[in-house]
Amino acid sequence: MPKPTGPITFEYGVGTVGHQHCEACGTRWRYVWHKPSRGAGARSWATIVVVVLLIIAVIGAVVLWQRSRADSHPAAWDPKVAPIAAEVAALRGLSFEHPVTVNYLPVAAFNKKVTSTPEELKKASVEISQATALMRAAGLIGAEVNLADAVNTAQAADTIAFYDPDSKQIFVRGAGPFTVETRVTLAHELTHVLQDQHFDLPKLQKRAADSDTGSSDALTALVEGDATRVEQQYLSRQSAAEQRNYVKLSLATAGDANKATTALPAIVDTYFNAPYVYGPQVIGVLEARGGNAAVNAALTGATPSTRIYLDPTAVNDAAQPPPVPALKTGEEKVESTSKNDDEFDNFTLYLMLASRIDLPSALRAADSYKAGSEVVYTRGTNTCFRAAITGVSPAATAYLASAMQRWVRTVPAAKVDSTKGAVVFHSCDPRRTAVTPDNTTIVNATRLAANREALVATLVKQHVPSRLAVCVSRVLTQQPDVRNAILAGDALATPSPQILSETATAGTACRANPLAGLPR
Numbered sequence: 001m002p003k004p005t006g007p008i009t010f011e012y013g014v015g016t017v018g019h020q021h022c023e024a025c026g027t028r029w030r031y032v033w034h035k036p037s038r039g040a041g042a043r044s045w046a047t048i049v050v051v052v053l054l055i056i057a058v059i060g061a062v063v064l065w066q067r068s069r070a071d072s073h074p075a076a077w078d079p080k081v082a083p084i085a086a087e088v089a090a091l092r093g094l095s096f097e098h099p100v101t102v103n104y105l106p107v108a109a110f111n112k113k114v115t116s117t118p119e120e121l122k123k124a125s126v127e128i129s130q131a132t133a134l135m136r137a138a139g140l141i142g143a144e145v146n147l148a149d150a151v152n153t154a155q156a157a158d159t160i161a162f163y164d165p166d167s168k169q170i171f172v173r174g175a176g177p178f179t180v181e182t183r184v185t186l187a188h189e190l191t192h193v194l195q196d197q198h199f200d201l202p203k204l205q206k207r208a209a210d211s212d213t214g215s216s217d218a219l220t221a222l223v224e225g226d227a228t229r230v231e232q233q234y235l236s237r238q239s240a241a242e243q244r245n246y247v248k249l250s251l252a253t254a255g256d257a258n259k260a261t262t263a264l265p266a267i268v269d270t271y272f273n274a275p276y277v278y279g280p281q282v283i284g285v286l287e288a289r290g291g292n293a294a295v296n297a298a299l300t301g302a303t304p305s306t307r308i309y310l311d312p313t314a315v316n317d318a319a320q321p322p323p324v325p326a327l328k329t330g331e332e333k334v335e336s337t338s339k340n341d342d343e344f345d346n347f348t349l350y351l352m353l354a355s356r357i358d359l360p361s362a363l364r365a366a367d368s369y370k371a372g373s374e375v376v377y378t379r380g381t382n383t384c385f386r387a388a389i390t391g392v393s394p395a396a397t398a399y400l401a402s403a404m405q406r407w408v409r410t411v412p413a414a415k416v417d418s419t420k421g422a423v424v425f426h427s428c429d430p431r432r433t434a435v436t437p438d439n440t441t442i443v444n445a446t447r448l449a450a451n452r453e454a455l456v457a458t459l460v461k462q463h464v465p466s467r468l469a470v471c472v473s474r475v476l477t478q479q480p481d482v483r484n485a486i487l488a489g490d491a492l493a494t495p496s497p498q499i500l501s502e503t504a505t506a507g508t509a510c511r512a513n514p515l516a517g518l519p520r
């Protein structure tokens, strides 16, 4: 797609970024047009799966159990790493309790570490086929997709380093020259070390999985957003020549990752990259409000929901889900492995709707969503799920009902069960008739939400009150010309007179009513 005409930077986890202008808001915001392509987490079977409706946390358990629990650390930092660690500690406002080992692995050995072996996949085959069936039932993948292969491919392509909170060591892909790209990557991973030493990452992850209202993926977005922020600050303190070199090296890395993942359904990459795409905006809002202390409070506070992907100010807005829907005769419950499995999350709703009905309606429905629950069951040999969702107001719930009525007609085996109170619907695995959504549709959905989220974050950083920032961004993004400009990536740098006037109108509407743009 064409590049925006504003100045260009490369931001880790976000990709290439342009800066766009909003005269009437008196601000600029960042505009993403390059596909995000770098992730740096531990093995993330669980990451993808928890959001995507379920169950595979079991695999995480298998992997964890097989890992070494040895926790020995060196007495001193590797001299090459020491200055980066000192800078990261200063930026993050936390000190290291002890140095950790950094391992530089040849690419093949690294990839082996971040992918599941055939034996691991075999052990988890029941859970994998269940997760695959549920993603097909949600209309997110088609019959031809091998989820295990797709996740393994994305994992190997997108991971360039990770910190393992079990062995307390950093692993970096490639044992080549110690470039500015390696140093910036280490700044990211060293932030994870600080998070773990001060807040205990496995404890936070367990608490997120056990949360009634929060999502493990949303916690990951905070963790990754924080590391991405520190890494960007570290990068911004390098010389201009180093920064230019970093952009060159990063674009090459991103290009390789893109090549390796072009054959994958975009939905896999979307779930894989979501914490890196949406997390930094949330952290940006927190930092603007209260610096590192606000970030610490969010990490250790109640787990947020994936609503933060759509509204970066919503860190404390996770709502109690409606009761898990009841099963009918002949339906047998599949036991969930964590409380997270009983939730039906906002981002999944958004992607499901965006895949099958139009994007503006999907975004409007996601804005209408307050909370959701779900149950996975089998009926004979078929796997199904039933979800209950509630809206932020009666009108919002009615909108969700109409959106779900439209959605169930687009997939083979789904039906709305009830619209009294919560909207309850179910969908079963269509197996061979399942069709993968168009990649462009998924990419556009990700891009629209990401750019709207970035606009909110930018406005908050300009001291616009949160509710007003969220409202203006919502109303503005509902304008077809603004939405098309975001999706086309070419028009917002020099906004048309129409967009300027729409911005002013949005501001007026939202000052009068901060719920403007929501169904009523």
Ligand SMILES: [Zn+2]
Pocket (backbone or CB within 6 Å): 039, 040, 041, 188, 189, 192, 223, 224, 227
């Ligand atoms: Zn990370």
